[in-house]
Each structure stands twice: as structure tokens, then as C-alpha cells.
Amino acid sequence: MILFKKATELSEYLDAQRKNGNTLGFCPTMGALHAGHISLIESSKKSNDLTVSSIFVNPAQFNNAQDFEKYPHTIERDIEMLELAACDILFIPTVKEIYPEGFAHLKNYELGFIETVLEGKFRPGHYQGVCMIMERLLKIVLPQNLYLGQKDYQQCMVIKKLIELIQLDNRIKTNICPTLRENDGLAMSSRNLRLTHEERKKADSIFKALSFIHTNFEAGNIEVLKQNAMLMLKESGFTVDYVEIADASSLEEIKIWNGEQKPVVLIAAFLNEVRLIDNLILN
Ligand code: PAF
Secondary structure, three states, X not given: XXXXXXXXXXXXXXXXXXXXXXXXXEEEEOOOOOHHHHHHHHHHHHHOOEEEEEEOOOHHHOOOHHHHHOOOOOHHHHHHHHHHOOOOEEEOOOHHHXXXXXXXXXXXXXXXXXXXXXXXXXXXXXXXXXXXXXXXXXXXXXXXXXXXXXXXXXXXXXXXXHHHHOOOOOOOEEEEEOXXXXXXXXXXXXXXHHOOHHHHHHOOHHHHHHHHHHHHOOOEEOHHHHHHHHHHHHHOOEEEEEEEEEEOOOOOEOOEEOOOOOEEEEEEEEEOOEEEEEEXXXX
16 A cells, blocks of 8 residues: 655545546544445545555544544554555645645535534534545545545535536446444444443433334324424433434435435434434435
């Protein structure tokens, strides 16, 4: 695996690779890698000549300073895992390299409705920060294929929208890879490393609540399902930001399901200081 720290060096190297006819797959990460990230690398390796990954804990996308400070860093282990997965190229820039002018004055991306709900509502500014870093990374790497995890369902929609806004949609295909889960159903996430032993035992309630909605989902009024799922989470010690059932392609809330729309159920909840998110496509 070749390591790059400088954006210009990486893009020159990748330009040469493209000229040689090599296709590029890109898996951006914030490190603290787990099997979910490695599954993105594996998907990329199946369809591209070269797989590029990046590790950058993007300060511009944290709306909560404490969350940023406590974000897990496991760089040596991450590099070993990427080597083992035969990732070809790794980009590890510094904050200065990515934001030479700082990131106080963010460009404004017109994301529309998807930025006003769920994560957009509960983490103001978060998606602007995600767009900022993703525009920078995508323009450096210019991959044919981008790989993202379904666990961050709304983020996948936001990044697809960004790719349209920056007019790279005819060059970059976004591939959404399934969420990987621990044996008890907990979605793999870098933030799981922050859970104490006691919290980890309770954390499977998110998947239980999602599965409860999945099993009992039927046409008609679905409000009571959400209320019950919320109760399950609260009883396990979670503070709930939302349990929402929404149209899978627009994220507009569904109150009464007509039996035809494709819905997704999304949850965000805190176990003490750690905020976890997850989702399941219904029907
Ligand atoms: O999902 C993540 O790890 C990050 O939000 C991403 C897409 C790498 C941008 O910083």
C-alpha cells in the first residue's frame, strides 16, 4: 500500500494511473476502522483496478466539540487492516493540507429538504461539513466508483446530492454497501469503541427496536409502532433523538403507510455520551 500525505502528490499519481487505463474505487473514512469499512474496500477491489482509501477525522463535520475530541484514533491498527485487505493507496492528510485557509467560512451547499430533517436537524451544520470534505476528497481522487456504508443512510443521500451539485455525477458512481452487524445486531461503527462494557450490553436495543418495526410493519397508521420502539429504547437507558419512518428516496416522514411507498426506519439515540445511529429498509 502506498501512503500519501500531500493532495497534489496523490492527484498526480492518480492522474498517471488513469492515463494508464486503471479504474479507481474510493472508500473515504475517518479511521477507527472495523469490518464494515473493510467490506467497502473488498467491494471496491472487485470492480476497480486500484482502491484508494482515506483517513481524515474531519473537524468541519462535528457539531459537538466533545464528540470530535473523543472520536477514536487507531491509525496504526487502521493501516494494518488496510494492508491486510490489500488496499492499494491510502491518503492521510493533515487538517492544514485539507483546509489551508481554515474551515471557519464554509461554502454553503444547497442541499434542500434532506438537510432539514433527522441528522440534518439534530446536528446543525454537520452535512455542510461532510460536503466540504467530500468535495475536496472527490476532486483530489476523481474515482469512477465511490463506496459508502448504508449505516449512514442520510449521508449517502447527501453525498449523492453533492456529486450532482458539483457536476461530477457523470464521472462518479456511488455504491451503497450493506451495514455490517455484530452478533447481537449492533451496527458496526467507530463510535462503538467509546461504549463501556455496561453500555455495550444495552446497545443491541437499537437493532431490536428496528427489527420490532420491521416485523410489525403493515399498511395503515404506523405512529404507534414508532412510540413502542421509542419506549423500548428508553427502557434500555437510551435518550432518543428520533425514531422515524420515512420515504426511502426522499426522507419525507410517512405517517400513514399506503402499502406501496418504499419506507426506511431510522434511529438516532444516545447511550450516555455516545450517539449511535442505524436504519433498516422496510417492506
Ligand atoms: O462516514 C464518514 O466516515 C465520514 O462522514 C466521511 C464520509 C468519511 C466524510 O468525512
